[in-house]
Amino acid sequence: MAKFGMKSWLLGAAASIAAFAGSAANAVEIEYWQYFFDARVAAMEQLIENFEAANPDITVKMTHFPYADYRTKVAAAIPAGEGPDVVQLFYGWLNDYKAAQLIQPLPTDAFPADQVSADFFPMVGAMREGDNYWALPTAVRSLALFYNERLFDEAGIDSPPETLDEMIEIAKKLTKADGAGNLTQVGITAGMNAQDHHWFREVLVRQMGGEPYLDDYHTVNYNSDAGVKAIEFYTGLANDHKVTAFGFMDEPQAAFKAGRAGMHIDGSFRIGSLNKTRGLKWGVTELPANAAGERFNYSSYWVNAITTKAEGEKYDAAVKFMQYVTSDEAMQIWLDVVGELPAKPSVGLTDSNANNPVFGPFIRGLAYANTTKFANESGQRQILMDMVQRMDIEGQAATDAIAVAAEAEQKLLDDYYASN
Amino acid sequence: MYRNLTIRQKQIVWAWAFLAIPVLFYVVIRFYPTGNAMLISLQNWNLLGDRTWAGLDNYAKLMQDEVFWKVFKNTFVYLLIGTPVSLVISFIIAYHLDRVRFMHGFIRMLYFLPFMTSAVAMAWVWRGFYQPVPVGLFNNYLAAAGIPQIEFLRSTTNALPSILAPAVWAGLGFQIIIFMAGLRAIPRSYYEAARIDGVPWWTVLFEITIPLLKPTIVFIVVFSSIGFLRIFDHVFNMTSNDPGGPLNSTKPLVLMIYDTAFNAFDMGYASAQTVVLFLILLIVSLIQLRILRDR
Structure with a gap:
């Protein structure tokens, strides 16, 4: 039996070597790089398999690195003529990659800019420059309001909030305190360190009638009445309505996972880890609208781009590969395997996807989402965290706090755009 | 040619042959990156593009950076308290x-255990202790006793x-071991002489024990100073939601360097900050060695 197994294995190996040698004669091999994340690698393996089946003369070799090393490796490899032909990068890094001449624009015949703009959700327009797109996503992420169904039932709440006012009323019913007034369960989590800084920038400021940035995100514009209203609303959750505490249970998502928070704003990437949390029954709904019924959302995404290393037949193969990974089929696979949202309405807004109880609220959010063009996301997040800390710990007034934050962020943007 | 050398010269050749390995190692692993960091501190570079010459711009920026001076102060607070x-x-x-x-070895082990524990794991456990109710150990005790909570980490x-x-x-564990070795090295006869003379214990302590421990104290002071000036793991892991916060009140220089290099790229x-840290370490160590050395 063992002998037979060995023999058939050898036969199989010989056959595959022969097949490999046969196709290798006129095959093009291109390299694809992404950072390591289990589900993303699994999804990409499936995409590569499908792509190779459809294009027998092209093979795609995927390499992945830990997130921490990713940028350094890419930066070292491409100028040396090594490394990827198609590379994955965070949308916020596009400027840096363009300036360092690591990537080239997508060809207009395969990716006509107007057609792409019509096909993709609007925030992908951040990747366009004139008549060219520089990079395109397979999948995108957005925000929504998670809620704990058990706590909702316990408090006798039938449906999740539709507006900000309803959200506060529901949060009040969900908040619990001990005898000394220390919160032991919060109505809604709060923490600029998590996703709340996106909620503030792109959602609350707009809902209060403002425009967070001007000049293509080069000018800070939230130092306005709308900005003050937005930050007063946000800190008011803790200070006036007392339905939350900053730093409650260390991290917002930890409080929600532990069943100590009624509601929690987070991204679609959280779905997987919430599904793995035992004993947590959760639902999700769109971010609450303002009194006028206006809704906004924030979207971020990873994109794929063709590097400057790809030339000749490798370039042609890279273009074909880019076309495949931005196709409807690839997006559906990515949604099923990774749980990230399709970047095109044609896939996202199909009946089954848009009405999916889990993905639906996120996908519907994409239609009214904006994408912040960050110069340094963690630096800009830090500025908003400090703003809330100054109000919360040092008792600074909202108007002063937002003025200081706007000035600091403007300086960060000016420094960045002066040197890039 | 080798044959014509004297025995002494041959010994020198062999000595250099063996020394070449550590020398090469240090040049490649230590001196080259150090020199490179000094060079980069005079340039602008975002890891992706070309390096461009900046002269002393980075140092000028540092002098005007409020956060840097805050961080500079924090670093010395860690040192001067720690x-x-x-x-x-x-x-x-x-x-x-x-x-x-009685149970000498066991007690010593208890003190040494934290030194062998991973700083990251320890920082996260303490971070848990410091949380407000309902999760924080300390605040749960305070709340149970009816005492208002203390904001340990969310306070400037x-x-x-x-x-x-x-x-x-x-x-502590490491320092205790070194101190005990130092104490054991003091000759018993001094203590016997003191006892015969009927000297009180504090005179023994201040006239015999501490003066004779001086080399040990110098070693521990220099060693722990360098450690506190380079503090990173504890701060980063206990404040990873808001690294070095709140409002930069806990940010040490090493954390600022990390943030500038790998978040702002x-x-x-x-590199300019790194060069400053290097100079601080050099100066502090030299001062300590000078003050504490034998007359």
């Missing part, structure tokens, strides 16, 4: 532990000492 406190506590413990015979005044406490505790500016 080193004396850990020195005194570890000496007191070692002094008494030296006299304990309490956060730094709260982070320093486990860092001091973690280093401003390698030139980060």
